[in-house]
Amino acid sequence: MNYRALNHEDIEVFSEAISAFFLNMTHEPAVVRTAYLLDGTASPLWGDFNGVIDVSGGFRGSITFSAPHGMLSQVLQAIGEREHSVDRCLDVVGEIANMMSGRARRHFGEELAISPPSARLRTVPPAAARATGVPFAIPLRWHAHEANLVVHLDIRR
Amino acid sequence: MKARLLIVDDSMVIRNLIARQMLDERLPPIDLVGLAGDGEQALAIAMSRKPDFITMDLTMPNMDGEACIERLAEVLPGARIMVVSALSDKTTALRAISKGAHGFLHKPFSEEQLVAALLELMS
Amino acid sequence: MPLLHTLLRGKYRVLVFAVAAFFLVSVGVYTLNYVLLQSVERDAKSINEGGKLRGYSQQLAKAVLTLSHESAAGEPVQTSQAQISEAYQAFDLALAEVQAFAAASQDGPALELADKLDRQWQPLRDAAIAVLASATPDRDAIDSAVTLSNTRNVRLLQLADDLTHEQERLAGDRTRSMRVLQSGAIAVALLMFAFIVVHVARRLSRSDREAGQARRETTDILRTVREGLFLIDRNGTIGTQRSEHLARVFPHPLAPGENFLVTLAALVTPDTMDSARQYIGLLLNERVKPALLADLNPLQRVQLAQPGGSRPKYLSFSFQPVRGDVGTGITGMLVAVADVSQEVRLERELADAEERARSEVALLLDVLDKDPADVRRFIDDARAKLDGLNAALRDVAPDAGAYLTTVTKVFREVHSIKGEAAALAIGAVATQAHRFEDELGALRQRRTLTGNDLIPVATGIGHMLQELAKIDTVISRLAAFAQPAADAGARGSEMPPGEDGVLQSMQRIQRLALAVAADLDKKLRVETSIPHVGEIPEPVHRLLREGLPQLVRNAVVHGIEAAAERRRAGKHEEGRLRIELARSEDGSLELSVTDDGRGIDVHALRRRLTEDGHRPAEQVAAMSDRDVVATLFAPGVSTAATVSEHAGRGMGLDVVGALARETGARLKLASTPRAYTRFTLQWSPA
Numbered sequence: 001m002n003y004r005a006l007n008h009e010d011i012e013v014f015s016e017a018i019s020a021f022f023l024n025m026t027h028e029p030a031v032v033r034t035a036y037l038l039d040g041t042a043s044p045l046w047g048d049f050n051g052v053i054d055v056s057g058g059f060r061g062s063i064t065f066s067a068p069h070g071m072l073s074q075v076l077q078a079i080g081e082r083e084h085s086v087d088r089c090l091d092v093v094g095e096i097a098n099m100m101s102g103r104a105r106r107h108f109g110e111e112l113a114i115s116p117p118s119a120r121l122r123t124v125p126p127a128a129a130r131a132t133g134v135p136f137a138i139p140l141r142w143h144a145h146e147a148n149l150v151v152h153l154d155i156r157r
Numbered sequence: 158m159k160a161r162l163l164i165v166d167d168s169m170v171i172r173n174l175i176a177r178q179m180l181d182e183r184l185p186p187i188d189l190v191g192l193a194g195d196g197e198q199a200l201a202i203a204m205s206r207k208p209d210f211i212t213m214d215l216t217m218p219n220m221d222g223e224a225c226i227e228r229l230a231e232v233l234p235g236a237r238i239m240v241v242s243a244l245s246d247k248t249t250a251l252r253a254i255s256k257g258a259h260g261f262l263h264k265p266f267s268e269e270q271l272v273a274a275l276l277e278l279m280s
Numbered sequence: 281m282p283l284l285h286t287l288l289r290g291k292y293r294v295l296v297f298a299v300a301a302f303f304l305v306s307v308g309v310y311t312l313n314y315v316l317l318q319s320v321e322r323d324a325k326s327i328n329e330g331g332k333l334r335g336y337s338q339q340l341a342k343a344v345l346t347l348s349h350e351s352a353a354g355e356p357v358q359t360s361q362a363q364i365s366e367a368y369q370a371f372d373l374a375l376a377e378v379q380a381f382a383a384a385s386q387d388g389p390a391l392e393l394a395d396k397l398d399r400q401w402q403p404l405r406d407a408a409i410a411v412l413a414s415a416t417p418d419r420d421a422i423d424s425a426v427t428l429s430n431t432r433n434v435r436l437l438q439l440a441d442d443l444t445h446e447q448e449r450l451a452g453d454r455t456r457s458m459r460v461l462q463s464g465a466i467a468v469a470l471l472m473f474a475f476i477v478v479h480v481a482r483r484l485s486r487s488d489r490e491a492g493q494a495r496r497e498t499t500d501i502l503r504t505v506r507e508g509l510f511l512i513d514r515n516g517t518i519g520t521q522r523s524e525h526l527a528r529v530f531p532h533p534l535a536p537g538e539n540f541l542v543t544l545a546a547l548v549t550p551d552t553m554d555s556a557r558q559y560i561g562l563l564l565n566e567r568v569k570p571a572l573l574a575d576l577n578p579l580q581r582v583q584l585a586q587p588g589g590s591r592p593k594y595l596s597f598s599f600q601p602v603r604g605d606v607g608t609g610i611t612g613m614l615v616a617v618a619d620v621s622q623e624v625r626l627e628r629e630l631a632d633a634e635e636r637a638r639s640e641v642a643l644l645l646d647v648l649d650k651d652p653a654d655v656r657r658f659i660d661d662a663r664a665k666l667d668g669l670n671a672a673l674r675d676v677a678p679d680a681g682a683y684l685t686t687v688t689k690v691f692r693e694v695h696s697i698k699g700e701a702a703a704l705a706i707g708a709v710a711t712q713a714h715r716f717e718d719e720l721g722a723l724r725q726r727r728t729l730t731g732n733d734l735i736p737v738a739t740g741i742g743h744m745l746q747e748l749a750k751i752d753t754v755i756s757r758l759a760a761f762a763q764p765a766a767d768a769g770a771r772g773s774e775m776p777p778g779e780d781g782v783l784q785s786m787q788r789i790q791r792l793a794l795a796v797a798a799d800l801d802k803k804l805r806v807e808t809s810i811p812h813v814g815e816i817p818e819p820v821h822r823l824l825r826e827g828l829p830q831l832v833r834n835a836v837v838h839g840i841e842a843a844a845e846r847r848r849a850g851k852h853e854e855g856r857l858r859i860e861l862a863r864s865e866d867g868s869l870e871l872s873v874t875d876d877g878r879g880i881d882v883h884a885l886r887r888r889l890t891e892d893g894h895r896p897a898e899q900v901a902a903m904s905d906r907d908v909v910a911t912l913f914a915p916g917v918s919t920a921a922t923v924s925e926h927a928g929r930g931m932g933l934d935v936v937g938a939l940a941r942e943t944g945a946r947l948k949l950a951s952t953p954r955a956y957t958r959f960t961l962q963w964s965p966a
Binding site for chain 2: 313371551558559561562572573575576577578
């Protein structure tokens with residue numbers, strides 16, 4: 001099976017979904033700090049809270065949004081939530097994953113099959129990678145916090 | 158006569174976010190009749206509390222939004238339903254509308270977009 | 281009622297009035313006819329009365345005479361008396377009638393005649409009455425009656441005749457005038473009728489003409505429009521009118537009366553068809569707001585199932601609800617079909633072309649004739665560079681200045697990879713690097729860079745790495761083939777690169793120079809001079825590998841002029857490029873690249889420095905020529921006006937500058953405008 005390398009558009013779909021979430025929900029944009037390739041030696045980026053979508057159907061891999069607890073409680077505060085419990089934080093990363101999947105469907109077309117978004121704690125280890133290509137990491141800054149978007153995706157030609 | 162609204166979303170954060178927006182002065186007075194986290198809850202609340210307007214997520218556990226809209230069209234045909242979803246492909250939207258949705262709002266949405274969509278729904 | 285209203289207000293108004301008037305005039309004509317008939321009848325009667333007067337007058341005269349004879353003969357006179365009585369009464373009645381007619385006619389002569397008749401009649405009447413007074417009238421009365429009868433009878437007859445004539449004349453007059461009136465009325469009626477006929481005919485012909493015109497225009501539109509247009513009703517039944525273009529676009533005749541949805545179902549996937557039905561259903565649904573359906577058309581670009589292996593056909597359908605008269609709602613849809621296969625095909629072909637350029641076959645051909653060790657070294661170098669860049673990306677600080685520095689660094693390294701790839705003639709990598717450079721170049725033009733801008737940088741590095749990985753695979757495969765032979769020959773690639781290697785790389789450089797010149801439509805002769813130089817240290821090798829391609833490229837792009845320009849300058853059309861590697865007596869190694877091109881124009885360089893905003897004008901003015909030339913080796917300066925794959929990015933010489941520093945070489949530049957440029961690198965003996 002032949003897979004193509006990711007184009008920047010394939011990654012921007014996700015980074016823009018996240019930026020849009022922050023801008024719309026908190027009125028403060030999340031800013032992409034940089035983008036780089038995650039080589040095999042680096043430790044996987046898996047944060048306090050992780051929103052994950054798995055894709056298939058002409059695609060293979062996963063997209064993960066990982067954020068530290070401090071960032072999420074500040075987000076909850078910004079949108080007027082009083083309760084900053086673990087459940088609420090999971091809810092936020094789950095919703096971000098949900099929005100990433102919505103955009104992905106629009107960008108990649110109907111043949112993209114997306115798993116229901118899942119929200120996981122740091123203590124639940126990430127599933128083994130299914131894509132074979134090199135993952136891209138996109139650190140995003142919001143207030144003083146840094147979250148990570150990891151796009152690990154094979155796209156069939 | 159206050160407009161009666163039911164909010165359906167599996168995310169508590171989103172439910173609260175929409176609920177807080179109800180106080181916006183541009184909107185007519187709104188009576189929040191319930192918050193539901195899935196389709197089954199939504200259906201139960203809708204039958205007992207008879208909302209005029211419903212905001213409806215699509216991807217939810219137990220009963221998804223589409224099935225819920227379909228059932229609501231049977232049991233509460235007067236209610237106007239606005240889909241609030243991150244899914245934005247044509248098929249999903251067409252299906253939701255043909256099942257009886259009256260509006261569509263994409264996630265993520267800004268407060269302005271939410272208020273505008275609600276005004277449109279209530280007009 | 282509304283019908284009448286429409287008739288009176290609409291275009292038929294004139295016609296309605298004309299018909300009404302015609303009707304009125306006709307009624308008038310009939311009335312006239314009736315009146316005329318009446319009067320003719322009356323006149324006839326009055327004439328008749330006149331005639332009767334004569335008769336009664338005669339009858340009376342005859343009865344008086346008979347009575348006279350009977351009386352004289354002593355016969356009974358009752359019969360005669362009865363006849364006299366009858367006659368005079370009849371005469372009275374007739375006379376009264378005649379007088380009435382005369383009075384009614386108000387005609388002078390007639391009145392006069394009636395009067396005279398009356399005057400003549402009264403004595404006779406009296407005499408007649410006297411005769412009737414007794415059963416045996418006396419002789420005097422009889423004689424007097426006979427005398428009066430004799431004298432007056434003739435007069436009365438005459439008068440009656442006259443009166444009859446007069447009445448006939450009157451009747452004639454009246455009839456004539458009535459006739460004139462009648463003829464007039466009939467004429468008016470005929471005129472009106474004619475008007476109506478003409479008006480209607482004109483109306484008809486005009487509306488025929490208008491309808492004809494409209495039909496022609498509709499036909500013209502339908503024949504000319506570059507879209508397949510047709511109508512369907514709410515059930516999908518196809519209408520009779522369609523644009524001619526439809527037949528060219530749609531692979532099916534779409535006969536009127538057929539169902540469009542049924543036809544379409546055979547041509548698209550069931551999923552698409554489901555969505556299409558839903559979409560059309562919602563469009564027809566008055567309660568669904570059209571705004572809700574904007575952008576949801578599933579047939580915007582749809583591939584049609586084609587019989588046989590013919591080229592795939594892509595159509596774009598758009599649907600516009602059609603409303604009938606006010607209040608009838610949506611009656612159907614106007615469907616517009618366009619063939620977008622061409623666009624789709626072009627997109628695909630472009631993608632395919634790019635694909636082919638990257639294919640492994642091309643790569644294989646690229647590296648087949650290369651020294652695998654060279655390629656391997658190139659790959660390792662390039663990977664190391666890219667890894668370094670990736671680390672720089674990862675650790676970049678979030679500010680625009682740091683972003684620009686990083687992008688510039690990436691640009692420089694990618695440029696150098698491109699140079700090496702081109703020198704090795706690995707087209708796939710060179711092309712990829714060139715494309716990447718384009719993107720990076722655009723980024724460097726931005727005033728402020730953001731983190732988002734680094735996403736294409738990261739994916740670009742990803743693409744380069746992927747390209748390198750492919751080559752790696754190919755040469756590994758080649759190496760696997762070559763291994764047994766190498767083992768047999770006991771001659772490995774581990775041997776340090778010697779003069780053979782230098783000669784080979786000179787040959788490659790020569791090919792590169794000629795390829796660049798051919799690409800730019802320049803004529804070029806390359807001379808290389810490599811006398812026996814002995815062992816070459818690794819730093820010099822590195823410069824030959826990485827720096828020499830840049831120097832040669834720079835000379836061909838910036839130094840050598842186009843053939844026409846050289847002719848004008850009085851030079852030989854063919855530019856000359858000389859590459860020398862020599863060892864001087866003191867043991868130092870010297871590499872020089874000389875071109876007989878346009879030389880370095882210090883003035884132009886100064887201008888460029890200011891215009892590009894690299895430095896403020898005053899600072900440039902204060903710089904010595906030497907300093908100005910030295911900027912050539914700083915990042916981001918070039919004297920070529922346009923960017924090609926080969927140069928003009930202001931990159932290349934800075935790579936050489938950096939390499940010179942790293943390998944400990946002295947870099948010298950000698951140039952005379954319009955004559956030559958020589959770059960020299962000198963390594964002191966170790």
